[in-house]
Amino acid sequence: MMKAELIQASIGLFVEKGFSATSIQDIVDRVGVTKGSFYYHFKSKEELLMHIQASYIDDLLTRQNQILESGQNAKDKLVKIVELLIRDIEEQGEIGKVYYREIRHLTPENAAVIRHKRAEFRDKIETVVKDGVQSGEFRAGLEPRIATFAILGVTNWSYQWFNPSGTLSVAELACMHTDFILNGMLAEKK
Amino acid sequence: MMKAELIQASIGLFVEKGFSATSIQDIVDRVGVTKGSFYYHFKSKEELLMHIQASYIDDLLTRQNQILESGQNAKDKLVKIVELLIRDIEEQGEIGKVYYREIRHLTPENAAVIRHKRAEFRDKIETVVKDGVQSGEFRAGLEPRIATFAILGVTNWSYQWFNPSGTLSVAELACMHTDFILNGMLAEKK
Amino acid sequence: MMKAELIQASIGLFVEKGFSATSIQDIVDRVGVTKGSFYYHFKSKEELLMHIQASYIDDLLTRQNQILESGQNAKDKLVKIVELLIRDIEEQGEIGKVYYREIRHLTPENAAVIRHKRAEFRDKIETVVKDGVQSGEFRAGLEPRIATFAILGVTNWSYQWFNPSGTLSVAELACMHTDFILNGMLAEKK
Amino acid sequence: MMKAELIQASIGLFVEKGFSATSIQDIVDRVGVTKGSFYYHFKSKEELLMHIQASYIDDLLTRQNQILESGQNAKDKLVKIVELLIRDIEEQGEIGKVYYREIRHLTPENAAVIRHKRAEFRDKIETVVKDGVQSGEFRAGLEPRIATFAILGVTNWSYQWFNPSGTLSVAELACMHTDFILNGMLAEKK
DNA sequence: AATGAATGAGACTTCATTCAT
DNA sequence: AATGAATGAAGTCTCATTCAT
Structure with missing residues (x-):
């Protein structure tokens, strides 16, 4: 669930700003979780x-x-x-x-x-x-x-x-x- | 001259790595000058x-x-x-x-x-x-x-x-x- | 048993990498359990x-x-x-x-x-x-x-x-x- | 000068806390400069x-x-x-x-x-x-x-x-x- | 025209710890 | 007794930019 949400949020951001210009912070902010959570799901x-x-x-x-x-x-x-x-x-x-x-x-x-x-x-x-x-x-x-x-x-x-x-x-x-x-x-x- | 060199170097790097992933340092390194030089030519x-x-x-x-x-x-x-x-x-x-x-x-x-x-x-x-x-x-x-x-x-x-x-x-x-x-x-x- | 295994694993890692550089994850990975287990045995x-x-x-x-x-x-x-x-x-x-x-x-x-x-x-x-x-x-x-x-x-x-x-x-x-x-x-x- | 100060400060801190437990922040705080400065002098x-x-x-x-x-x-x-x-x-x-x-x-x-x-x-x-x-x-x-x-x-x-x-x-x-x-x-x- | 030193914000990532199950 | 998910603080490092010289 959370993982899927992170993926969806990141696709949207990558489209808007590009991969490099999108920070992990941007992604987790959009989902409403913390950075630690991101790194639990992705290496x-x-x-x-x-x-x-x-x-x-x-x-x-x-x-x-x-x-x-x-x-x-x-x-x-x-x-x-x-x-x-x-x-x-x-x-x-x-x-x-x-x-x-x-x-x-x-x-x-x-x-x-x-x-x-x-x-x-x-x-x-x-x-x-x-x-x-x-x-x-x-x-x-x-x-x-x-x-x-x-x-x-x-x-x-x-x-x-x-x-x-x-x-x-x-x-x-x-x-x-x-x-x-x-x-x-x-x-x-x- | 120098300006043209900086432009050529940066195009090459933008192609390879993308704009965000290319640093000013990368660019000036390729030309062999220092960052100060870059900012003399570009704001x-x-x-x-x-x-x-x-x-x-x-x-x-x-x-x-x-x-x-x-x-x-x-x-x-x-x-x-x-x-x-x-x-x-x-x-x-x-x-x-x-x-x-x-x-x-x-x-x-x-x-x-x-x-x-x-x-x-x-x-x-x-x-x-x-x-x-x-x-x-x-x-x-x-x-x-x-x-x-x-x-x-x-x-x-x-x-x-x-x-x-x-x-x-x-x-x-x-x-x-x-x-x-x-x-x-x-x-x-x- | 588990506690003893955790201790042995951690001694080995502390020797190799030092205390600060050894993470709880390193220790539990070596034993093959999860972090929760560690915190069951040690505060x-x-x-x-x-x-x-x-x-x-x-x-x-x-x-x-x-x-x-x-x-x-x-x-x-x-x-x-x-x-x-x-x-x-x-x-x-x-x-x-x-x-x-x-x-x-x-x-x-x-x-x-x-x-x-x-x-x-x-x-x-x-x-x-x-x-x-x-x-x-x-x-x-x-x-x-x-x-x-x-x-x-x-x-x-x-x-x-x-x-x-x-x-x-x-x-x-x-x-x-x-x-x-x-x-x-x-x-x-x- | 600055480089020498950073070295002296870091030796002191490494003695007190150990290498791993000493952060770059600790070092630059002791000298009174910023982290960027540290990385200007050391890779x-x-x-x-x-x-x-x-x-x-x-x-x-x-x-x-x-x-x-x-x-x-x-x-x-x-x-x-x-x-x-x-x-x-x-x-x-x-x-x-x-x-x-x-x-x-x-x-x-x-x-x-x-x-x-x-x-x-x-x-x-x-x-x-x-x-x-x-x-x-x-x-x-x-x-x-x-x-x-x-x-x-x-x-x-x-x-x-x-x-x-x-x-x-x-x-x-x-x-x-x-x-x-x-x-x-x-x-x-x- | 160019350099070297410095800055400060922010990047990615790690990690000890907690907690519901 | 153990797990999986999540947290938040802190860590190392990068980088665009500035400025005195």
Whole structure:
């Protein structure tokens, strides 16, 4: 309970002020406990960050796997993954904002673990792209690795500006991004 | 000279460790001077950050204006702006990595100035998109605001992973990203 | 049982790291219980230290009394006391190392109790020396108080360097120290 | 200046309370400066301790070398070294009390340096003893290594109890200890 | 233009101790 | 007899900043 509260409070603060600029005092003040309490639950500030990062990517990987196992064609899988990432902004709250930003503050060992999992997530998208190119669903000229980074750019950048409680809904944004990614901008193919 | 050296050293350190985790001592150590020197050139650490942020976006805005004044069609302007952002990774070095990350550490007034300039840059892309939709170059269904964020996602995300001295050249990446943005992924338009 | 285990673990840690640098957590970790357990058996960390100090000196005093009551001449009594102190290194393990070092961390009242017992131990040696001088066994020029400190120096210093499981046995060391104390170093008396 | 004051204050406090129990706050309070000042002069509390330990033993080694180069016989050299150690109580103040006690709190690397120097000091005494046995000045039965430890015990233990501003002067104590070490206690040699 | 010394606030962390269970 | 959770005081250390020189 207390541990969960500390995690939630810290995510909020990390989003607002960044990891380094957030003090343990800030975190415990928000929860209304003492510093000693924090250190009963976490060995260090870094351990807390690692906990947050690991839960986040583990959850994404799990849900990505469910999509990949669903046996659809490449396009549908890709659409589902884009939706997963956009919906996540609403469901997981602000963790995503912290996710890419603060890996720098993990110990080298922990950072390696997280980077490895990120690479796994990316590789699985790349495989979907590759499959789609081979099956003829996607254009032959696509470079799967770069296209994957482009897709991630479109989705992850949304964490920087998108407010899920604004006028544009999560579903609408997912739809627009999917459209952009699949069809591009030109009125006619060159 | 000294001032320029301090700026270069600090950009490198901000990239590696982040603004908060970089101390003035770190910066002056890298240049080989003492803290007093730093405070001769900068009123505060925040002023240094503001200097870096402002130079960066001012430069981008200048170059964007040159493109916009060149009187081409919307598609060509857009391609040029994408190229500008990608080439920048090579030309400006690592500043881009710092740019989005550290705005949080500016004073509210300075942050507002930077945000305003960022918005200006974005709005000008949005205008290009709008013009292209109206002229029929771009698809009628595009939402200019969201498409602009998608374009910025594709380009800015490259700062996270692209190494300009690797096997993929800046020109090649610009070309691939342009292709992705204009044509999307599908083999045939729906 | 548990109490004895806590005491043994703490002596080992006090030897290695010193009293202040040893935490209750260190002690209970070594025994494999939790802090609550410690506080069931001891009111405080200081009480534990006092327990160790008091047991140690009480034991020495008891054994010293047995020697003194044995009705031998001064020289033999002295030899026996030297042996007692040297043998103790093997029998009592490392407590001796803690004994002189950590009295500082007792409460003033407890420290006074221990100092009083130490003085008692020392005074009884001094009496033996005095008796020996009067009886003509020891040299007339000896100052009993200073000679006593010299004897204690020779024996107690052994705690700093002597390893009872090395090549030199406890018996051999006791013999050499006795020889040194009784006969000095010169080949001929001046 | 300030650095020297911090060192003096800390020696006093280490004697009274021990290294671990002395806080940086205690030290700077005694000098009347702030904690920041302390860390301007010393990288850490451990560095301060190392500084104290190294100065102390380096000074002893220098003075021991002067004695050894003076070309006297073994007995006179030994007497001079005993005098050196006893006089030191008065001249160097209380450092000696800290010297043996606190080596535990050095980093392993620094502790090794100090232990090496201690061993050098001890070895040089051992050589004097050996020379004296060979020249016939000292008894043939003496074991030089153990006799050296015995001598160090007599002298170093004095730091525990001797007050140089009491009724017994430094010169008198040196004389008594020398007498004890050379002639032992017995009225007649066995 | 630059230095060295100092400051004071605040950072992360440890720890002896308490208490309900 | 023992545990787990929590406390609050204090510890070591960092750091942006100032200022006399």
